[in-house]
Amino acid sequence: MSLPGLLQDGVFLLCVSLLVRPAGGYMARVFERKPTFLDRFLRPSEAALHRLMRVAPEQEMTWGEYASAFIVFSLCGTVFVYGLLRLQRFFPWHDAERITTSMTPDLAFNTAVSFATTTTWQAYAGETTLSNWSQLVALASQNFLAGAAGLSVAIAFLRGLTREKSAGLGNFWVDLVRAVLWILLPLSLLGSLLLVWQGVPVTFRSTTALSTLEGRAQVLVTGPVAPFEIIKNLGTNGGGFFNANGGHPYEAPTPLANSFHMLAIAVLPASLTYTFGRLLGRPRHGWVLYGVMVALFIAGLAVCHRAETAGSPALRRAGLELSGNLEGKEVRFGLEGSVLATVTTSNGATGSTNSGLDSYTPIGGMVPLVNMLLGEIAFGGLGTGLVGLLLVAFLGLFAAGLMVGKTPEYAGKTIGQTEMKLVMLYTLASPLAVLVPTALAVRTPAGLSALTTNTGTHGFTEILFAFTSCFANNGQTFAGLAANSIFYNAATVIAMMIGRFGLAVPALALAGRFAAQGRRPETAGTFPTDSFLFALVVLGTALIVGALTFFPALCLGPIAEQLRS
Amino acid sequence: MKLILRSSLYVIVLTVLLGGVYPAVVYGLGQLFWKDKANGSFVTSEGRVVGSELIGQGFKNPKYLHSRPSAAGKDGYDPTSSGGTNKGPTDADLAKSIAAAVEEARKDRPGDSRPVPADLVTSSISGVDPHLSPDAAFWQAARIAGARGVTEEQVLAVIRRHVEPRTFGFLGEPRVNVLLTNLDLDRSLGRP
Numbered sequence: 028m029s030l031p032g033l034l035q036d037g038v039f040l041l042c043v044s045l046l047v048r049p050a051g052g053y054m055a056r057v058f059e060r061k062p063t064f065l066d067r068f069l070r071p072s073e074a075a076l077h078r079l080m081r082v083a084p085e086q087e088m089t090w091g092e093y094a095s096a097f098i099v100f101s102l103c104g105t106v107f108v109y110g111l112l113r114l115q116r117f118f119p120w121h122d123a124e125r126i127t128t129s130m131t132p133d134l135a136f137n138t139a140v141s142f143a144t145t146t147t148w149q150a151y152a153g154e155t156t157l158s159n160w161s162q163l164v165a166l167a168s169q170n171f172l173a174g175a176a177g178l179s180v181a182i183a184f185l186r187g188l189t190r191e192k193s194a195g196l197g198n199f200w201v202d203l204v205r206a207v208l209w210i211l212l213p214l215s216l217l218g219s220l221l222l223v224w225q226g227v228p229v230t231f232r233s234t235t236a237l238s239t240l241e242g243r244a245q246v247l248v249t250g251p252v253a254p255f256e257i258i259k260n261l262g263t264n265g266g267g268f269f270n271a272n273g274g275h276p277y278e279a280p281t282p283l284a285n286s287f288h289m290l291a292i293a294v295l296p297a298s299l300t301y302t303f304g305r306l307l308g309r310p311r312h313g314w315v316l317y318g319v320m321v322a323l324f325i326a327g328l329a330v331c332h333r334a335e336t337a338g339s340p341a342l343r344r345a346g347l348e349l350s351g352n353l354e355g356k357e358v359r360f361g362l363e364g365s366v367l368a369t370v371t372t373s374n375g376a377t378g379s380t381n382s383g384l385d386s387y388t389p390i391g392g393m394v395p396l397v398n399m400l401l402g403e404i405a406f407g408g409l410g411t412g413l414v415g416l417l418l419v420a421f422l423g424l425f426a427a428g429l430m431v432g433k434t435p436e437y438a439g440k441t442i443g444q445t446e447m448k449l450v451m452l453y454t455l456a457s458p459l460a461v462l463v464p465t466a467l468a469v470r471t472p473a474g475l476s477a478l479t480t481n482t483g484t485h486g487f488t489e490i491l492f493a494f495t496s497c498f499a500n501n502g503q504t505f506a507g508l509a510a511n512s513i514f515y516n517a518a519t520v521i522a523m524m525i526g527r528f529g530l531a532v533p534a535l536a537l538a539g540r541f542a543a544q545g546r547r548p549e550t551a552g553t554f555p556t557d558s559f560l561f562a563l564v565v566l567g568t569a570l571i572v573g574a575l576t577f578f579p580a581l582c583l584g585p586i587a588e589q590l591r592s
Numbered sequence: 593m594k595l596i597l598r599s600s601l602y603v604i605v606l607t608v609l610l611g612g613v614y615p616a617v618v619y620g621l622g623q624l625f626w627k628d629k630a631n632g633s634f635v636t637s638e639g640r641v642v643g644s645e646l647i648g649q650g651f652k653n654p655k656y657l658h659s660r661p662s663a664a665g666k667d668g669y670d671p672t673s674s675g676g677t678n679k680g681p682t683d684a685d686l687a688k689s690i691a692a693a694v695e696e697a698r699k700d701r702p703g704d705s706r707p708v709p710a711d712l713v714t715s716s717i718s719g720v721d722p723h724l725s726p727d728a729a730f731w732q733a734a735r736i737a738g739a740r741g742v743t744e745e746q747v748l749a750v751i752r753r754h755v756e757p758r759t760f761g762f763l764g765e766p767r768v769n770v771l772l773t774n775l776d777l778d779r780s781l782g783r784p
Contacts (some may be wrong), residue, residue: 031758031762035763078601080598081598103599107604107607129667152673154671163611167611167733168610170605172610203602204606212614228616229622230630235641239643239650240643245669255615259711271674276718277647283759283763342681347691352710355716356717358660358723359721361765381717382717386679386680389681481679481680485683504677505677507678507679575608580638
């Protein structure tokens with residue numbers, strides 16, 4: 028790896044690591060409703076909003092009430108977006124000349140569920156399908172709301188682990204508004220201006236027709252890209268303004284803009300580990316989890332980088348000597364910037380890659396796939412990353428406990444039979460939501476007809492990737508898959524919902540049970556869950572369970588492709 | 593029922609803030625402080641807009657730097673249809689088109705046995721990549737010099753003026769903006 032490339036990755040991880048404590052500490056204070064410097068501006072609005080909705084902020088919710096609020100809120104968001112998209116032509120800024128792809132009921136429904144679950148799987152191209160009104164009012168807003176909702180669920184989960192003999196997990200409405208007003212909105216305001224400074228447009232003019240230097244016609248498409256872009260990544264959603272997403276020069280014009288994007292994706296989820304440690308009163312617990320995340324992140328980075336640098340096997344056989352695989356990559360990012368973005372976004376449940384994954388080498392393209400299959404736990408999505416990692420930890424503690432003959436416990440909370448059943452619910456959801464639809468798709472003409480650019484093992488990988496991405500609420504894609512069909516719009520919706528609610532509901536139920544428990548005192552026999560050995564247990568569990576579940580599928584796709592080439 | 597009502601109200605009220613007030617504030621501040629960038633970084637020449645600094649365009653005239661291959665739209669570099677080839681690494685069609693591009697590129701430097709710069713023969717994911725790597729630009733200098741009737745060194749001097757280095761020395765890659773370089777070629781070495 029070249030020195031600049033190494034520096035790029037190293038400085039990125041260093042920046043994230045340096046921001047974990049301040050950001051994590053701030054989030055802890057925000058959700059504990061302790062004083063912060065923004066209170067002066069925001070408390071009045073917060074109070075007014077809850078008064079308007081007749082919500083008493085002190086009113087705690089049980090896990091069932093919290094989950095219901097979360098689910099109903101998500102469904103309301105879905106219906107709202109669906110309505111806006113279907114009725115797009117009645118709203119302002121609808122230029123019929125540019126918008127040539129129609130929002131059919133299945134596409135609108137798919138997009139609505141997609142954005143309300145932070146998946147932001149886009150079976151459409153922004154340039155030809157959406158008006159600026161839809162991009163902002165329907166989609167950018169959902170990026171905030173869905174991201175904030177996911178963060179709230181994670182906070183409720185952490186409260187479950189850190190409270191004792193409590194029936195309440197907080198108040199969903201309070202958490203939601205706090206996440207939006209204190210965290211996402213201020214950071215988005217700052218971030219979007221940084222992006223404009225780097226060249227991301229913010230205008231309400233949609234198209235500009237011109238004549239190029241050689242006299243050919245070109246139509247430039249612009250829009251309110253900057254305010255959309257920052258929350259796309261900050262809320263770990265990932266759906267881009269344009270079809271080419273993070274590779275489009277108007278979304279990430281410079282390497283520095285790309286760095287802002289990557290930090291926006293990684294910092295808040297990474298910092299939640301510190302928030303957890305703080306709420307628990309034992310920061311080491313948080314740092315150990317952060318260490319696991321970094322280890323997984325670096326492993327993926329190393330493998331992907333190696334594979335892409337080695338270049339395309341087919342091209343080498345054709346006698347073409349090319350330095351690294353640059354197909355589907357942008358010059359300003361190069362190979363290293365593209366790989367870093369791919370690893371950050373696939374781990375971050377954010378689909379905003381800046382290069383074409385479909386054109387990656389077999390093993391290079393397998394890395395984002397594996398990152399998602401392992402549960403997106405290396406920083407992860409906003410809220411879902413830490414929760415996912417903790418569930419893996421519980422699984423590991425359970426296995427370890429079985430081997431030694433002790434009741435597994437974490438942070439003084441007993442992981443008993445019911446708790447394990449809830450963990451298993453989530454663990455079983457992933458093969459169900461990923462492998463079953465993939466199998467269905469490759470056996471039916473409806474599924475196979477979407478393969479437009481690749482067939483065989485690479486086509487199989489495209490399909491597997493699609494359902495993995497939707498279940499993982501990621502949204503990135505091997506774009507050769509023509510996914511705007513009734514089959515895929517419907518099937519991916521199911522995967523997305525299982526991924527979102529299949530994690531949130533068991534997690535909240537677990538939190539409810541934990542909160543009701545007392546805290547077991549630490550004895551000489553307690554397995555220290557802030558130790559290096561614990562980190563190894565978590566890592567090992569993630570890799571082994573992931574491998575056992577998905578290795579066969581990977582053999583049919585990327586591994587076969589690599590061995591054949 | 594009460595829950596549904598409450599949820600809907602929160603969605604609507606927060607959307608007014610997040611889909612209305614917030615973008616308006618960003619728009620106002622963006623247009624105030626960075627007007628050209630906020631509007632798309634348009635480039636003008638001889639009184640008319642010829643493109644954007646950030647959006648690539650195709651060039652066919654041998655006197656200009658040619659951009660990377662593009663899969664955006666029928667003829668490439670169509671911003672209304674941004675995208676890449678999305679062809680996998682073991683795809684036979686992709687290998688063929690890259691081989692053809694390599695053959696074309698070799699015509700610019702007959703006798704040069706070094707590998708052709710990779711970005712010159714591959715497509716970007718956006719299809720509107722405005723840049724070339726410095727190597728890819730230098731590779732074309734001989735052809736441009738021949739077509740314009742000037743020395744290769746003169747062309748290289750113009751290109752070198754437009755090599756943007758890595759940010760802070762390590763972020764991203766060094767790159768050459770094709771449109772800006774071509775405009776400079778016209779300014780310094782005469783319009784074709």
